[in-house]
């Protein structure tokens with residue numbers, strides 16, 4: 001196996017390690033200790049591996065780590081940076097609403113949901129659902145996740 | 161109870177919410193250990209074949225490979241069958257389903273293990289593949305196991321069903337067939353086995369039933385239970401799929417850990433998980449019911465053909481639930497059930513939320529609608545006339561005594577949904593709407609909480625509660641946390657009983673080292689079983705510290721109350737803090753501040769030959785009304801709303817209950833409309849989320865919840881289970897709504913757009 005030094009910018013820090021040159025981003029993140037990012041399907045269907053890449057949600061199971069060197073990556077561990085208690089209002093809202101059960105979809109839901117709150121606070125319920133349609137959750141039936149987005153948007157509105 | 165409850169009936173935050181929402185929660189694949197090896201399995205190339213030879217020589221010398229094992233290398237018994245010893249861990253002589261394991265490889269990397277698996281050569285002599293229970297039961301069918309293709313037969317006999325039918329004014333009889341459902345928990349199966357210096361092994365697993373794993377691993381290794389420690393890792397969903405199945409990967413990893421002396425990780429990818437793990441059973445249900453002119457059921461008869469796949473697994477007990485509760489929440493003065501559990505070479509059937517009842521519920525609820533139509537009654541009215549009440553007997557001749565709010569729950573669902581009025585509105589709408597059709601349907605269920613009488617040897621449940629000298633509390637339960645909130649409920653029960661604030665209660669990961677065998681976390685039993693066990697332990701501790709308090713404060717023990725970490729007199733005067741009391745009890749009075757709790761429901765009697773007796777300790781009702789829109793151009797169904805009325809005894813945590821119901825309904829909607837595993841010659845053709853679709857945010861209805869609280873004395877604070885009843889009636893309600901919308905009775909699930917269009921086309925309904 002060909003090892004190659006892979007350098008990634010993750011949650012504002014630069015991390016690197018020798019890794020197989022064809023390593024997927026999800027695996028590279030997990031090897032570097034960012035195990036919050038989960039693999040639920042490995043083929044871009046479930047969203048458990050969602051991270052932000054230069055501010056846009058992507059499925060990290062569909063990307064090679066090599067391709068994204070130099071880009072800004074935000075994982076679930078970094079979503080709360082700069083917020084009180086290190087938690088994004090969407091994370092807090094998700095806890096309060098009860099939008100977390102087994103938690104395996106949660107890192108992806110948090111990344112997608114927080115990004116949605118930050119970028120599209122005017123989103124309608126239908127638009128919220130569309131934005132989250134790539135994040136499968138088998139436990140919650142989604143109602144409390146959608147509710148958490150609405151609560152967090154309201155909270156962010158108050159803060160600004 | 162008299163006292164006000166502080167921690168019960170609340171919306172207390174989940175004890176594991178923060179770790180999950182921040183990504184800190186540790187699932188099994190997040191664990192890395194020094195020297196750890198990766199396991200990969202070679203599974204069968206045929207669904208039914210004789211195994212002629214396995215050649216692992218090339219694989220053994222591949223780079224990074226530490227061990228390659230086949231059936232002959234299993235140190236203990238090469239057997240994994242939990243109910244009947246019909247399933248080898250590693251194939252020997254024959255393969256009976258595609259997921260049969262031929263060989264296992266442990267290597268330094270997953271890639272090396274994968275490469276070695278590909279280098280194993282296997283010779284088979286293919287046998288005819290049996291793909292349907294009808295084929296398996298046909299005379300002359302090839303035998304999958306030596307003793308034939310009927311694994312077991314069960315029945316319920318109540319009165320004289322022929323007489324019952326003779327007294328009927330209308331009879332409906334039809335065949336219903338339902339396909340598999342995949343659990344699709346978001347975290348695939350996974351485990352790590354760590355060899356221990358003392359000759360034992362520790363397993364970390366994503367699992368519902370650590371005690372099953374303990375027994376399975378002890379069996380394949382030939383070691384004592386006491387040497388097998390199973391710790392539940394944070395588990396990314398189960399829904400029954402992680403009841404029995406995780407014993408298989410755990411036993412594989414344990415065999416290789418012992419063989420190599422290294423920790424061994426075995427984590428499935430999604431395709432493997434879909435292809436190898438158990439499923440909700442395919443069933444063929446032939447249901448015949450008769451009613452008198454008033455719509456009162458006089459006789460009910462059903463034949464259930466349950467497709468078990470190649471091995472027994474849990475099929476014999478899954479089908480016992482189908483068998484015992486095939487007629488839902490209705491009075492059946494005479495009844496006959498015949499349940500055949502049949503081997504095929506299809507996918508392996510197992511436990512799945514509802515455990516053999518969503519299938520029979522789909523059939524029964526459709527039949528109730530058919531019977532109503534035959535008698536000129538509304539679907540609501542016929543149900544109203546037949547729902548079991550206090551004092552009535554179930555099909556198995558069990559008298560219902562306590563907390564039986566069937567009719568209350570039913571009426572609540574109707575009223576909240578506006579059923580009657582909407583039904584009229586939809587009928588009028590459909591008169592004028594050519595392509596879009598609206599329908600409303602009912603699904604009704606009565607669910608037996610806990611294990612069936614036949615499984616009651618597993619029913620006791622334990623808990624361990626420690627009061628620490630600083631007044632904090634540590635709880636371990638024999639149940640497991642799958643996302644449903646079991647740890648939060650356990651913490652609430654401890655907090656309530658000991659008068660300690662919830663944030664000072666910690667629940668440990670479940671481990672077989674802490675608590676006695678408490679059975680599996682299934683059957684909607686964990687709130688009741690573990691909850692009661694925690695309360696038992698906490699009460700013992702409370703008694704001991706109140707005694708200490710009595711001496712310390714000079715106040716009689718029955719005058720003292722513990723509340724939110726404070727020690728108070730009944731009149732509210734503060735005596736001190738729990739912290740100071742705990743510390744004095746521990747340091748000065750040498751009180752034992754650890755208590756073992758235990759709960760087991762009273763013994764149930766059961767006559768297997770007649771299928772009569774106390775099938776379950778208690779029952780709860782679930783009544784759902786679904787509203788749908790069917791587009792006749794696309795065949796697509798949209799479920800607009802599901803009104804879900806549930807009899808829950810007593811709410812412990814409102815948010816958790818809602819979460820169970822919302823999630824359960826959506827799984828039921830998926831079962832009704834979209835989830836469709838496709839098989840060819842026993843091989844799963846769509847083992848991926850690309851091709852096996854589960855509901856997304858865009859597929860889910862609004863779920864409107866009504867909770868009926870009629871406490872049951874056997875439940876913790878009166879609570880009943882909710883995990884499965886949330887799902888069971890949903891598919892039936894949706895299917896009834898679709899049938900009503902389009903004026904055609906569907907007798908198969910799922911109602912995919914293709915099935916809807918094809919059925920209507922065939923029936924000449926699209927012209």
Ligand code: FES
Pocket residue numbers: 038039040041042043044045046047048049050059060061062
């Ligand atoms: S793991 Fe990447 S989308 Fe499922």
Ligand code: FES
Pocket residue numbers: 099100101102103104105106136137138139140346396397643
């Ligand atoms: S919380 Fe379990 S998959 Fe979403």
